[in-house]
Amino acid sequence: DGGITQSPKYLFRKEGQNVTLSCEQNLNHDAMYWYRQDPGQGLRLIYYSQIVNDFQKGDIAEGYSVSREKKESFPLTVTSAQKNPTAFYLCASNPDRFNQPQHFGDGTRLSIL
Amino acid sequence: AQSVTQLDSHVSVSEGTPVLLRCNYSSSYSPSLFWYVQHPNKGLQLLLKYTSAATLVKGINGFEAEFKKSETSFHLTKPSAHMSDAAEYFCVVRPLNGTYKYIFGTGTRLKVLA
Numbered sequence: 001d002g003g004i005t006q007s008p009k010y011l012f013r014k015e016g017q018n019v020t021l022s023c024e025q026n027l028n029h030d031a032m033y034w035y036r037q038d039p040g041q042g043l044r045l046i047y048y049s050q051i052v053n054d055f056q057k058g059d060i061a062e063g064y065s066v067s068r069e070k071k072e073s074f075p076l077t078v079t080s081a082q083k084n085p086t087a088f089y090l091c092a093s094n095p096d097r098f099n100q101p102q103h104f105g106d107g108t109r110l111s112i113l
Numbered sequence: 114a115q116s117v118t119q120l121d122s123h124v125s126v127s128e129g130t131p132v133l134l135r136c137n138y139s140s141s142y143s144p145s146l147f148w149y150v151q152h153p154n155k156g157l158q159l160l161l162k163y164t165s166a167a168t169l170v171k172g173i174n175g176f177e178a179e180f181k182k183s184e185t186s187f188h189l190t191k192p193s194a195h196m197s198d199a200a201e202y203f204c205v206v207r208p209l210n211g212t213y214k215y216i217f218g219t220g221t222r223l224k225v226l227a
Binding site: 100 | 122145147149154155156157158159162164165203205207209213214215217218219220
């Protein structure tokens with residue numbers, strides 16, 4: 001079955017450490033997104049990519065970085081510059097057509113040690 | 114500016130009674146509208162979508178929503194709640210103005226009482 005796979009499910013970060021969250025999709029979707037979810041705040045957009053080798057900052061990109069070297073992969077790095085990284089991170093994808101819904105992975109929960 | 118307002122952060126219903134989760138949107142352009150459900154520690158699952166066809170949209174698990182342009186609303190309903198419906202629900206807008214962004218409401222947590 002097609003879908004989005006996020007790994008790991010749980011991740012712990014030490015002070016000063018960068019960590020990378022994986023997102024892979026086999027839906028042949030052009031667009032991919034990263035969201036951060038905090039309790040009571042809904043989803044906030046970190047980065048998105050409409051095409052390979054191109055991506056744009058979302059509303060809360062500071063302290064995060066991404067790459068899009070392959071259509072099916074969109075990894076997110078949480079850098080040491082992100083001072084409050086504890087959150088639930090969701091990856092999503094959709095075909096590049098305006099009326100199409102997003103498909104979501106099952107998320108990665110990141111905590112600070 | 115585009116925005117989505119979910120009017121209730123928490124809703125409690127008894128099993129077997131109707132469910133109403135309210136969503137209002139603000140958009141300068143005709144939007145696409147979606148409802149998603151999220152169970153704990155899981156991703157979002159699509160319940161239904163409105164994309165300018167019929168204004169009454171039927172989704173999975175017995176849910177439906179009605180698009181009312183005059184009221185800029187897209188409320189989610191279900192005639193009879195089940196215990197398994199307890200989850201968080203998100204209303205989402207994608208304005209058809211060339212933006213690639215989806216705009217999320219802050220969510221409504223539905224509690225179903227036995």
